[in-house]
Amino acid sequence: MLKELRPALVMTAALTVVTGLVYPLSVTGIAQGLFPHQAQGSLIERGGAVIGSERIGQPFTGARYFQPRPSATGGPDPADPSKTVSQPYNAANSGGSNLGPTSKALVERVQAEAERLKAENPGVPVPVELVTASGSGLDPDLSPAAADFQVPRVAKARGMTEAAVRQVAAANTTPRALGFLGEPTVNVLRLNLALDKAAGGR
Amino acid sequence: MTVNGWIQILVFIALVVAVTRPLGGFMTGVFNGGRNLLSPVFGPVERGLYRIAGVDAKAEQHWVTYAVSMLLFSVAGMVLLYVLQRLQGVLPLNPQDMAAVPADLAFNTAASFVANTNWQSYGGESTMGHLVQMAGLTVQNFVSAATGIALAVALVRGFARASARTVGNFWVDLTRATLYVLLPLAFLIALFLVWQGVPQTLAGAVDATTLEGAKQTISLGPVASQEAIKMLGTNGGGFFNANSAHPFENPNALTNLVQMLAIFAIGAGLTNVFGRMVGDERQGWAILAAMGVLFVAGAAVCYWAEAQGNPAFAAFGVDGLAGNMEGKETRFGVAASALFAVVTTAASCGAVNAMHDSFMPLGGMVPMINMMLGEVIIGGVGAGLYGMLMFAIVALFVAGLMVGRTPEYLGKKLEAKEVKMTMLAVLCLPVMMLGWTAFAVVTDTGTASMANAGPHGYSEALYAYVSAAANNGSAFAGLSANTLWYNLTLAVAMLVGRFLVIVPMLAIAGSLAAKARAPASAGTFPTHDGLFVGLLVGVILIVGGLTFFPALALGPIVEHLAMSAGTLF
Numbered sequence: 001m002l003k004e005l006r007p008a009l010v011m012t013a014a015l016t017v018v019t020g021l022v023y024p025l026s027v028t029g030i031a032q033g034l035f036p037h038q039a040q041g042s043l044i045e046r047g048g049a050v051i052g053s054e055r056i057g058q059p060f061t062g063a064r065y066f067q068p069r070p071s072a073t074g075g076p077d078p079a080d081p082s083k084t085v086s087q088p089y090n091a092a093n094s095g096g097s098n099l100g101p102t103s104k105a106l107v108e109r110v111q112a113e114a115e116r117l118k119a120e121n122p123g124v125p126v127p128v129e130l131v132t133a134s135g136s137g138l139d140p141d142l143s144p145a146a147a148d149f150q151v152p153r154v155a156k157a158r159g160m161t162e163a164a165v166r167q168v169a170a171a172n173t174t175p176r177a178l179g180f181l182g183e184p185t186v187n188v189l190r191l192n193l194a195l196d197k198a199a200g201g202r
Numbered sequence: 203m204t205v206n207g208w209i210q211i212l213v214f215i216a217l218v219v220a221v222t223r224p225l226g227g228f229m230t231g232v233f234n235g236g237r238n239l240l241s242p243v244f245g246p247v248e249r250g251l252y253r254i255a256g257v258d259a260k261a262e263q264h265w266v267t268y269a270v271s272m273l274l275f276s277v278a279g280m281v282l283l284y285v286l287q288r289l290q291g292v293l294p295l296n297p298q299d300m301a302a303v304p305a306d307l308a309f310n311t312a313a314s315f316v317a318n319t320n321w322q323s324y325g326g327e328s329t330m331g332h333l334v335q336m337a338g339l340t341v342q343n344f345v346s347a348a349t350g351i352a353l354a355v356a357l358v359r360g361f362a363r364a365s366a367r368t369v370g371n372f373w374v375d376l377t378r379a380t381l382y383v384l385l386p387l388a389f390l391i392a393l394f395l396v397w398q399g400v401p402q403t404l405a406g407a408v409d410a411t412t413l414e415g416a417k418q419t420i421s422l423g424p425v426a427s428q429e430a431i432k433m434l435g436t437n438g439g440g441f442f443n444a445n446s447a448h449p450f451e452n453p454n455a456l457t458n459l460v461q462m463l464a465i466f467a468i469g470a471g472l473t474n475v476f477g478r479m480v481g482d483e484r485q486g487w488a489i490l491a492a493m494g495v496l497f498v499a500g501a502a503v504c505y506w507a508e509a510q511g512n513p514a515f516a517a518f519g520v521d522g523l524a525g526n527m528e529g530k531e532t533r534f535g536v537a538a539s540a541l542f543a544v545v546t547t548a549a550s551c552g553a554v555n556a557m558h559d560s561f562m563p564l565g566g567m568v569p570m571i572n573m574m575l576g577e578v579i580i581g582g583v584g585a586g587l588y589g590m591l592m593f594a595i596v597a598l599f600v601a602g603l604m605v606g607r608t609p610e611y612l613g614k615k616l617e618a619k620e621v622k623m624t625m626l627a628v629l630c631l632p633v634m635m636l637g638w639t640a641f642a643v644v645t646d647t648g649t650a651s652m653a654n655a656g657p658h659g660y661s662e663a664l665y666a667y668v669s670a671a672a673n674n675g676s677a678f679a680g681l682s683a684n685t686l687w688y689n690l691t692l693a694v695a696m697l698v699g700r701f702l703v704i705v706p707m708l709a710i711a712g713s714l715a716a717k718a719r720a721p722a723s724a725g726t727f728p729t730h731d732g733l734f735v736g737l738l739v740g741v742i743l744i745v746g747g748l749t750f751f752p753a754l755a756l757g758p759i760v761e762h763l764a765m766s767a768g769t770l771f
Contacts, residue, residue: 004267007373008274010255012282012345015380018247019344020337023385024427027392031402031426034393039402041422041450043410050410053420055399055449058412065413069532091420092407093328094444096529096557098680100658102761104770106528106560107514114518125521128511132528135447135557141532143524180209182455183524183535192413 044189052189057140059089064157065192066142066150066169069129070113072097073137089138096135120153141185144173158199168194203509207537211501214459214541215494218466218580222490225467226474232382233355233375233475235259244381251377262368265712268356269705271372272349276316276701279342284312286338287330296331297406298421303329310689315342317700318350318582320432320439320552320675321666321692323684327421327442332404339439340428344388347435347468347583348379353704354472354587355379355479360711361591361612362479364719369711383468384434391430391464399453400426425450433464436582438552438675446542446555447531458538458555465551469580472587480612484730489590492738493579497548500568500579505540507565513765526565529557540565543676547572550582552675559654559662559678563765566678567758570665573672575746576631582673588707590738592624594729595710597741599624601727610726613719620713623706630702632749634671634695639664639753647687653680656771657764661757666692671699 031039042054052058057068073095075087087093099106113131127145142150147169155162172191175184231238237245252259263271287303290296303311307323314321320343324330330339352375359369396402401422410418425441429451432438438445446452452461470490477486511522525536534542539556546553547569558566572579578589594611599621602609609616642648642663652659662678669676670692677683683692728734764771 004271004274007255007257008271008278011251011275011373011376012278014251014254015345015377016282016337016341019380019385019431020341023344023389024336024340024424027389027396027427028402028404028424030393031396035396038399039396039426040405041401041403041408041420042399043408043420050408052410052412052418053408055453056418056420057449058414058418059416060412060414062414089418091418093325094442094448095325095679096444096447096560098557098559098653098678099528100559100566100654100661100678100680100761101512101514101526101528101562102656102658102765102769102771103654107512107770110512110515110520111518114515114520118519125519128515128520128522128524128527129532131515131518131520132530134527134531135529135555135560136442136444136449136531138444138449139531139533140449143532145521145524146532176206177455177459180206180213181459182533182538185533189413196413 044193054187054189055140056091057089057138058189060188060192063153065195066147066154066188068142068188069139069146070131070133071137072133091138094136094138096137097133117149121149124149140187140189142188144184144186147186147191154195158195165195168198203505204537207505207509210537211505211541214462215498217463218470221463221467222470222474225471226478226486229383229471230475230478232378235374238382240382240386248377248381252373255373257371257373259371259374262371264367265356265369265708265715268369268372269708272353272704273701275345275372275376276349279345280312280316283315283338283342284308286334287311290331290334293331293333295333295336295404298331300329300331306686306689307684310693313693313696314675315339315437315439316346317673317696318346318435318437318550318585319670319673319696319700320437321670321677321696322439322675323689323692325443326440332423335428335441336424340431343428343431343435343437343439344380344384345376347431347437348376348384350583350585351379351383351468351472352376353707354585355475357588357591357707357711358476358479360714361614362481363715364717366715369708369715384431388427388430388434391434391460392426394460395426395429395457398457400429400457401450402426430464432553433461433551434468436465436469436549436551438546440553446553447557452555455533455538458534458542461553462542462545465545465549465553466580468583469549469586472583476587482730485612488730488735489587489594492735493586493590495735495739496575496579496742497544500548500572501541501544504544504565504568505537507562508536508540510562512562514768514770526560526562529560531556543569544572546676547674548577548579550577550585550673552669554676557679558665558676559680563758563762566661567754569676570668570754570758571746571750573668573674574635574750575742576628577672577674578742585673588704592627592707593742594738595620595624596628596745597738598727598729600741601737607725610720611729613722614714614717615720620710623710627703627706628745630698631671634698635668636753638667638691638695641691642667647685651682651685651688653682654771657757657761658771661761664753664757667695670695673699
């Protein structure tokens, strides 16, 4: 039995080198050479400063921007780091609400959110994506319906026609992958950047 | 449910069937020891590893030596992973200056990754530095998977050989599975993932100033290299807390399809290895067919449940057309999320692309049932095949009782020893799953960690122990599992669920290999046709139903009834 001790120790060490160092480091090297933009996090820069990643949602709150889905991420309380407080779109601490379908907290949160949105665009049903938190808390996308719901508010805040806003949204809509995988999406950050650009590069 | 949703499910199934035979053929060659198209690249590495480890690649092992080798290797890996976590504060490649992982959490994580469970009581981006992610977690992703493949192959050799004393050499199987099967596939998948938007960098987090002027810290790291083997090795431990729901782990619906395919590929291929090694590929297809029946049933129920959406929202003027989107990502929608949930629990993967805790009651019950059945549908790399072969032994034993004849499988008589060992393995799972859950729900320590009230809180604890014992690793993640109680009890469940299944399984392999082959006669029950598939599926459902229905009735089933009646907790 002791005969097997040497291979156990040597294999553990050797396979750690092969699969834990050689493999990830060579993938890193090739990835940085072939796909540097993606490998570094698909970052978007404007005027030399990083304004975010095209894959990661941002907590837009202003009326002139399309707003993302609710996010359940949290982070340490700035006043007392031992406590956790709500910090939507905290890209250093991903996660969902983990509230079950019969949770009172979930239903009350959805109700409050739905009422806020109905006041903004009365008479139109609220798409369920706009009142539910994503699994990552960092969902970069809206469904086309969820973007469409916000068009009247954005158009009014920007002094644009609804048709013009809708056109920018359509131009930033990605169809299903290969035509049938997943769902069509609108990337919120790219859409908002396009709107700023249309308004004169502010 | 939509036509498009069903097309996604059917295309996925077709792709799995399409890769089964090519992968099976390749792996059969690898484990029969011959040269293959990768030998020019990895042959020298392989021989070098044997030389420094003092392994004689031609010397085969008795099943006891095979088991001892596997156990020593697992212990060594567990110690190394524990030490790496405890020392990460003083080791390099830690750009975010992560502190040492606390002892109970480090023990839980070491047990979890060595047992191919990848239960995570921690959030990846807030706990583990790059060195632990690479040299600790990624390594176990490879070798715990390679160990699983090796064990499945050893059992298959038990069926394939007659009057033999040995079942193979663990060190050779481990090395060849790692070098020829896992490494090359993981390499290709990792590069594909980077192309599609998964980061791969040694740098730390980036601070961005958002369009509205807020500060956003974006965690980064060597994600793609870990993501690829996390799927392929059915490990499931995410680089990030949100796992494959995180846009950096799973950026679009195409990567989502590739990830699901990677979860199933090797497990499906192993059914073909089984068929080829016993000299009749139909035997492998029969096993895969039984898996397929259970898989399609689970996918249909889960997709249906999630497509319904939450009935409580309709009163607020919410258009629920998109289904139950709480905890789901826009780019996947309910169909690809429900399918992923069924795939990840049919295999012992445990990666998630949506939060199972927020699934509808019956939608969340399907993953639980998949794990309770021992993940025999495809299973983990290796684990599914040997789990399914054990159920095949039970099924044939039952059939033998019905006609009063000693059961046989592939010419091997199944006698008291095989059936006893099978029952030991089959019974240790419910003891861990139900026993610990019972403790958790009656103690304050156990209930204090539950995030949801009512039956859903109980479901969180049940899901945790089911996932741990089945070596899955997915969670109803609302449960605050990073407590002394949960870290220790879940670690015990994971270790028992892994090693008390595979040691009896190796005993069966050794015992079968030693038997002479009985020639088939007119009275032999054929094990490659529809009758056998039906019997096998029936036995799995009856054993699973008798064991777990009461536990399910107290959780998801009662929650579904409460939801239909409009009750909230």
